[in-house]
Amino acid sequence: MGRHRDPGTSTTRPAGAPAEAPAGRAVRARVALLALLGSVLVPLIVAGLRSVLWLLVGMAGLALAAVGAWWTLAHTGALRVLGVLLSVAAPLTVLALYAASGMLGPALLSLALWGLAVAAAHTALTPSHSTRKAEPAAAPHHPWIVMNPRSGGGKVGRFQLVEKARAAGAEVALLDGGQDVVDLARRAVAEGADLLAVAGGDGTQALVAEVAAQHDVPFAVIPAGTRNHFALDLGLDREDPAASLQALTDGVEIRVDLGFAADRVFVNNASFGTYASVVADPAYRDAKVHTALQTLPGLLTGKDAATLRMRAGSARADGLQALLVSNNPYRRAVDSAHPGRRERLDSGRLGVLCVRVDNTVQAARLVRGPRSGSVLRLDAEEVVVEADTDTVAVGIDGEYVLLPTPVVCRSAPAALRVVVPRDRPGVPTGGGPPDWPRVTRLALGRLAPHHERRTAAA
Known part of the structure; x- marks a missing residue:
């Protein structure tokens, strides 16, 4: 009898059998x-x-x-x-x-x-x-991995990822700060790469994932960044990035969605408003808390306060200070022992979180959650973000960009083939109110x- 693996677990079971008695x-x-x-x-x-x-x-x-x-x-x-x-x-x-x-x-x-x-x-x-079932993945003949030695405080060197990847038969390209990652990935495909992978942060993951999706080439994630949210929701072991290299020799393939903000791909989220503006400050990289405290008052209540509007189907919201559009919905913070994670990556839906707090009374009402009137959560296939300016600041997987308004965000269902190790910690199974x-x-x-x-x- 054929066997397959549930993408959220590390156990095998007969095809078509129930997950549990x-x-x-x-x-x-x-x-x-x-x-x-x-x-x-x-x-x-x-x-x-x-x-x-x-x-x-x-x-x-x-x-x-x-x-x-x-x-x-x-x-x-x-x-x-x-x-x-x-x-x-x-x-x-x-x-x-x-x-x-x-x-x-x-x-x-x-x-x-x-x-x-x-x-x-x-x-x-x-x-x-x-989520959709994982299928056994054929071992790649010419895997290509781009690695950022500076990501995650030097995880590439600390976990000897270059040596281990080459020992597994992969071609490794090291970033030195001056290369165009997208160009490198496209060149690798042109030269015969049959798997693209990234050992770095989520921003770099998104850039290479777009190339992989365009050419229908499998993609692998090596969690060598600082936070690695995409790797977390794929069920990978963020504490041991080298374990993800097992995908090259003993992997399974799943299909996941990609998010688009205009023509920019995101694997996690696109953030509009206050967070994107804070990230835009050059001082943010070296002094995150200090920079945020310095800039937030002007962004929330001053002349620089955001004036965002959102349309998603019949839903409308205006005067927003912050708007998060995610590739599949995130869980609420109090839903489980794994807050802020996505239940699945293949729903074909975008998660939308809108926040508007103008005064002290509205801040106090936040304890009521969605009933406060200051927080709106929904999911949609397409979201349109508008502003009173010709361009709007957006944090795409943590990378700051300026996009012309209005910005149309959409989901590309099952656009990316992802190869993951057969054995991995797993992903959350169930979210939202029970x-x-x-x-x-x-x-x-x-x-x-x-x-x-x-x-x-x-």
Whole structure:
């Protein structure tokens, strides 16, 4: 019987077989419901109806901390100092009140149970979130890898990537700061390269990935940059970049999407507004925090404040200070133990995050999340970004560029063939708020197998 590998795991299974026995998933669904019930009962048992009051106290502390963070970022002088004090003092005061009243332990236990409930619910529903199946990849005859010796504080040298890549039969091109990466990659394809790879940051990954997609040549990622978000969501081991070289000899191939901002490719995201403007400052590379604190007040509340507009289908938003368009949606920060990661890279959708905070009241409302009116999250196949100027600053995978407005962002589904090692840590499996009715049906054994197959295929 043929075998294939799920791109989010490192285990083999028979083709067409379920990812896990239904009984195991039902058990996790029951754990999720019990943990969710416990997160509610613990404070009720300890404090009764007063637990509602303590919940409001906690929310008030978060709101005051958000106000302090806003004053810190958007203002200077005494108001910034007050903002720093408030953002620290508010949560500490709430914790002190909880401790004095004997509620600190129950509150922490309730939060832990809630986290367990969400994690268990996501893993119970894993099959409906699986990405396209990986297929065995043929070993390349002429792999080509471009390496940036300066990326990640010198990971190329520290992990002996040049020597190990050449030992695996790859041609290695080292960047010295003066070459055109795209030209190098195109020349490599013209000379017979049947796999392109990058050992460097996400910006360089995007440039070479575009060439690979144009020529339908497999692409491999060696996480030798500083953050390596693309590698993280591919399930690669960022702590051991050399492990990714196994893709050359024992790899599987998956298809992933690419994002476009106008004619520029991004593998992670395109950021408009405040972040892009901060990145544009030459001092940002050497003093990130200091530069951000110096420039943000003018960008958020001063004459340089961004005036972005966004259109995505029937959705509209204007007066935005920050806009993030991502290649597949990111998880919310509180969704799981892996915040800020993408559940999948092959949905054919862009993630959109819009932020508008004009004053202290709106900053306090941020604790309500999407209901605050200051944050908008959605996904779309195409997003149009407009501004009041002829050009707009954009951070494309962390690299600053100026693009003419309006900027049309779009997804290119399954545009890139990516070869990854057969064994790797894996990617998140499930994101967003859990589907609790579905979890309940699974826990009670009322979720039929044919319903699972239809959901997974949707």
